[in-house]
Amino acid sequence: MFKLSDQSLAYGKPSSGPGTVIGANVKLLGAINDVNDITVHGKVEGEVNSEKTVTIGETAEIKGPVSGAIVTVAGLIRGSIEAIDRLEILPTGKVYGNIATGDLIIRSGAKFVGKSAVLKNDAGKNETKDSMGEETNKLSDSEESSAVYETESK
Amino acid sequence: MYYYISEPPIKSDEQRKVDEIKSILSTLGIAGEFATASPSKTVEEYLVSAFRKGFSTIVGIGHDELATKIASCLWFSQYERAVMGFIPLSISQTLAKMVGTSSIKESCELLRVRLIKDIDCLVLNQEVVAITDLRSSVQTKCSFRLRFKKIELTGSYTDLIAKPNGEVILFDRQFMATGHALPIWQRLWRNEQQPDLARTQFQANSWSLETIPSQSVMVGEAVLAETPLTVLRQIEALKFITKRAKLSAE
Numbered sequence: 163m164f165k166l167s168d169q170s171l172a173y174g175k176p177s178s179g180p181g182t183v184i185g186a187n188v189k190l191l192g193a194i195n196d197v198n199d200i201t202v203h204g205k206v207e208g209e210v211n212s213e214k215t216v217t218i219g220e221t222a223e224i225k226g227p228v229s230g231a232i233v234t235v236a237g238l239i240r241g242s243i244e245a246i247d248r249l250e251i252l253p254t255g256k257v258y259g260n261i262a263t264g265d266l267i268i269r270s271g272a273k274f275v276g277k278s279a280v281l282k283n284d285a286g287k288n289e290t291k292d293s294m295g296e297e298t299n300k301l302s303d304s305e306e307s308s309a310v311y312e313t314e315s316k
Numbered sequence: 317m318y319y320y321i322s323e324p325p326i327k328s329d330e331q332r333k334v335d336e337i338k339s340i341l342s343t344l345g346i347a348g349e350f351a352t353a354s355p356s357k358t359v360e361e362y363l364v365s366a367f368r369k370g371f372s373t374i375v376g377i378g379h380d381e382l383a384t385k386i387a388s389c390l391w392f393s394q395y396e397r398a399v400m401g402f403i404p405l406s407i408s409q410t411l412a413k414m415v416g417t418s419s420i421k422e423s424c425e426l427l428r429v430r431l432i433k434d435i436d437c438l439v440l441n442q443e444v445v446a447i448t449d450l451r452s453s454v455q456t457k458c459s460f461r462l463r464f465k466k467i468e469l470t471g472s473y474t475d476l477i478a479k480p481n482g483e484v485i486l487f488d489r490q491f492m493a494t495g496h497a498l499p500i501w502q503r504l505w506r507n508e509q510q511p512d513l514a515r516t517q518f519q520a521n522s523w524s525l526e527t528i529p530s531q532s533v534m535v536g537e538a539v540l541a542e543t544p545l546t547v548l549r550q551i552e553a554l555k556f557i558t559k560r561a562k563l564s565a566e
Binding site for chain 1: 465466467468469470471472483486487488491512513514515516517518519
C-alpha cells in the first residue's frame with residue numbers, strides 16, 4: 163500500500179502539498195493514502211483514504227472503501243464510506259455500500275443503498291440535521307445505530 | 317575557489333555574454349578557472365580535473381542542458397564537498413527561475429553571497445540527474461502506464477510534468493476537447509465552473525512510466541531520457557547556490 167504520509171515521515175519532512183487528483187481519463191488500481199485532500203474524477207479500484215477531504219466527482223467510479231474527514235460524493239461508489247466529520251451525497255451521487263459518519267446529508271436525487279451508522283463526535287452527542295429542500299438521514303440517539311434502507315427521490 | 321564550465325556558444329550573442337560574465341566575476345573577486353566543454357573534452361572530464369585541483373564549487377554558464385550534465389556528474393561522483401552554482405544565459409529558462417535571478421549580473425552576485433541550499437533532484441534510469449522540472453509533451457495523446465509503490469495508473473496524456481519536489485502532473489488536452497467532460501448543457505444550467513477533469517496529480521518519490529509509443533522526457537530543449545523510464549527522487553541531494561528569497565520562501 164502506498165502511503166504518502168509514511169514517506170514524508172521517513173524523510174523527516176512535514177506533510178504538505180496540493181493533495182492527489184485522479185483525472186477523468188485515468189484508471190487507478192491500488193490504494194491511495196494522502197494526508198491532504200483527494201479528488202477523484204476517474205476510475206479507482208481500491209481504497210481511497212485521506213485525513214482531510216475526499217471529493218468524488220460526477221465522472222468518478224470507485225470500487226472500494228473510501229474514508230476521510232469530509233467526504234463529498236457526486237459520482238458512483240461501490241464500497242463503504244467512513245467520514246469522520248461529514249458525508250454529503252450530492253444529487254448525482256450513487257452509493258452502494260455501508261456508511262458511517264458523524265453528519266450525513268443526502269441531497270434530493272441521490273441514491274444510497276446500504277446501512278448507515280453514526281460516528282460519535284467529540285462532544286459525545288449525536289446531531290441530526292434537517293435543512294430546507296434537502297432529504298436527510300435522521301439518526302437515532304444511540305451511539306451506533308444502523309438502518310437498512312433505500313432512498314431515491316426526485 | 318570557483319571552477320566555471322561553459323558550453324560552446326549556440327547563439328550569436330552568447331560569447332559576448334560569457335565575456336561579460338568573466339568581467340563581472342573578476343570585478344567581484346570570484347574569478348576562478350574557466351573551461352569550455354567540447355567534443356574533445358567533456359563536462360565529466362573537466363569535473364574530474366577540477367576535483368583533482370581542489371575545486372569544490374562548480375559553476376555552469378549556459379542553459380538547462382549544461383546544468384543537467386553538471387548535476388549528473390556531481391551526483392554520480394558522490395563528491396561530498398561539491399557545491400553547484402549556475403549562471404543562466406537566458407532568464408526564461410527553468411533554471412533561471414529556480415535560481416531566482418533576473419539578470420546575468422544578479423546571477424554573478426549570488427555566487428559571491430554564496431547562499432547554499434540543499435536541493436532535491438530526480439534521477440532518471442540511474443543515468444542522468446535533473447534538478448529542474450521534467451517535461452514530456454505530445455501533439456497526439458499517448459497511452460501510459462505509471463507505477464508507484466503498489467499503485468498503477470493507466471490512461472492517456474498530452475503533457476507530463478515531474479518536479480524535483482516529487483510532484484507529478486499529467487494532463488490530456490485532447491480529452492477535454494473531445495467532450496468527455498461534463499455535458500455543456502449541465503455546465504450552463506448549473507453555471508458552474510467545470511473542474512479540471514483531465515488533470516491527474518500526485519506526489520511520489522519513485523515511479524516508473526511506460527508509454528505507447530515511446531516518448532522523450534526533456535529538460536528545457538534537451539532530451540534527457542526516453543520512456544520506459546524510472547524516476548527516483550533524491551531529497552536534499554545536491555548543494556546549490558541560490559537566492560535568499562528562495563530560501564526564506566521555502
